[in-house]
Amino acid sequence: MPQKIIIDTDPGIDDAMAIHMAFADPRLEVVGLTTVFGNVTGKQATRNALCLAEMAHYPAAVAGGAETPMTREPQPPADFVHGPEGFGTLPAMRPTRMADTRNAARYLVETCAEAPGEIIICAVGPLTNLAAALALDEALTRTAARVVVMGGSAARHGNVTACAEANIWNDPHAADAVFAADWDVTMVGLDVTEKTQCIPADFEAIAAQSPVIGSFLNEATGFYFDFHEAKTGTRSCFMHDPSAIMAITDPELFGFENTPISVVCEGEEIGRTVTGAEGRRPVRVAMDVDSDVARRAFVELTGRADAVAGARRTEDGN
Numbered sequence: 001m002p003q004k005i006i007i008d009t010d011p012g013i014d015d016a017m018a019i020h021m022a023f024a025d026p027r028l029e030v031v032g033l034t035t036v037f038g039n040v041t042g043k044q045a046t047r048n049a050l051c052l053a054e055m056a057h058y059p060a061a062v063a064g065g066a067e068t069p070m071t072r073e074p075q076p077p078a079d080f081v082h083g084p085e086g087f088g089t090l091p092a093m094r095p096t097r098m099a100d101t102r103n104a105a106r107y108l109v110e111t112c113a114e115a116p117g118e119i120i121i122c123a124v125g126p127l128t129n130l131a132a133a134l135a136l137d138e139a140l141t142r143t144a145a146r147v148v149v150m151g152g153s154a155a156r157h158g159n160v161t162a163c164a165e166a167n168i169w170n171d172p173h174a175a176d177a178v179f180a181a182d183w184d185v186t187m188v189g190l191d192v193t194e195k196t197q198c199i200p201a202d203f204e205a206i207a208a209q210s211p212v213i214g215s216f217l218n219e220a221t222g223f224y225f226d227f228h229e230a231k232t233g234t235r236s237c238f239m240h241d242p243s244a245i246m247a248i249t250d251p252e253l254f255g256f257e258n259t260p261i262s263v264v265c266e267g268e269e270i271g272r273t274v275t276g277a278e279g280r281r282p283v284r285v286a287m288d289v290d291s292d293v294a295r296r297a298f299v300e301l302t303g304r305a306d307a308v309a310g311a312r313r314t315e316d317g318n
Contacts, residue, residue: 002029003248004118004145006108008065009241010038010125011048013082013224018124018241019049020213021298023056024305027249031119032061032111034104038125038170039078040086042067045125048086050095055213056305057313061111062097065104066128069171072270078166081227088223090216105132112143120248123178124150124241126167131174134181146184150244151175152261152273153190154285164271165190168263172271176263179273179283186284187261188244189273192254196239196291200225202299209303217302242298247286250297255288 005028009015022028033053035045046064053060068074085092100107108129112119121144123130130147133140151167152175158164168175179185203221207214221237229235247254262277264270275285 002027003120004029004031004115005120005122005248006032006034006111008034008036008104008121008123008125008129009049010036010040010045011052012039012086012125012241013088013220014237014239014241015039015124016052016087016220017217017298017302018245019052020056020217020305021242021302022245023058024301024308025249030058030060032063032100032107034063034065034107034129036065036104036125036129037067037074037077038167039082041077044086046099047092047095050097050099051093054095054097055216056309057316058309061100061107063100063102063104063107066126066132069126069128069174070131071173071265072171075170081224083223087220090220104129105136108133109137109140112140116143117145120145120148122148122244122248124167124244126170127151127174127178128171131171131177134177141181141183144183146186147178148186148188148244148247149178150188150193150241152187154257154259154273154275154287155191156272157190158271159190161271163269165273168273169271172263172265175273176265179261179263180280182281186247186256186286187273188247188286192286192289193240193243194238195289196243196294197236198239198295198298199236202295205299206303210306213305213309214303239294239298243286243289243294246294246297250294253290253294254286256284257287258282258284261285
């Protein structure tokens with residue numbers, strides 16, 4: 001049976017990469033997408049998630065979530081990384097589907113309660129929705145199978161400040177609540193996501209295999225490559241969010257260490273993830289990755305996206 005997951009997301013170019021990879025993977029059943037501010041505004045995130053699901057003819061529910069952090073002042077969306085509408089220079093798409101009537105926190109609580117122990121929550125944006133769901137019903141720590149977080153870093157390293165990764169930095173209080181809760185958490189942070197990189201030729205290959213979804217990703221990532229090239233001098237992009245999905249489907253590609261995690265919530269190091277916190281349950285932290293195999297797996301899976309979407313469309317008769 002495919003592994004059921006809910007992807008909590010702020011789409012986002014690398015979110016789109018991860019979501020389409022997950023949609024194309026027969027080992028996964030994406031039950032739903034919950035959306036959060038971050039790479040884009042909360043409303044843009046919900047719109048974009050609906051459009052990604054429609055593009056792939058995927059029946060996942062979409063539930064809109066938090067538009068601001070729990071405590072800290074909201075930060076501007078990362079449009080300099082992902083573009084003004086979230087997908088590079090592409091204009092805003094308009095979905096025909098409607099979002100679930102429940103907010104993301106309630107959707108997470110109720111959906112996991114309906115299938116206790118079956119659903120992994122994969123969070124690839126700020127963790128505000130997860131913290132709100134915990135506050136709504138702490139039983140989520142028992143009904144969710146586990147949580148996989150794309151965020152943070154075991155090293156004192158960041159991508160938005162010298163020591164803070166963007167998802168954690170956007171809502172450090174929420175992240176600290178998630179890491180402090182009594183549930184099974186895996187952190188897939190910059191320690192591994194910056195070790196796996198794709199180049200333009202990878203997305204050209206995906207577009208050749210999947211002219212609809214692949215061409216969308218190829219167009220969107222041009223902007224992403226521009227950002228990374230300006231930052232690193234190399235025309236490549238990091239595999240942030242896809243790495244979190246792969247930690248579910250292909251954990252053997254990663255090396256993990258167990259350590260409690262806390263988050264700095266104030267001051268100059270706000271958003272930093274700190275290892276070795278006392279009195280907390282250990283978090284499984286990805287420290288190493290077979291980056292060549294991970295990159296090839298992403299290209300192969302996403303290259304099938306159109307074929308898988310077409311088969312779904314035929315089955316549904318739409």
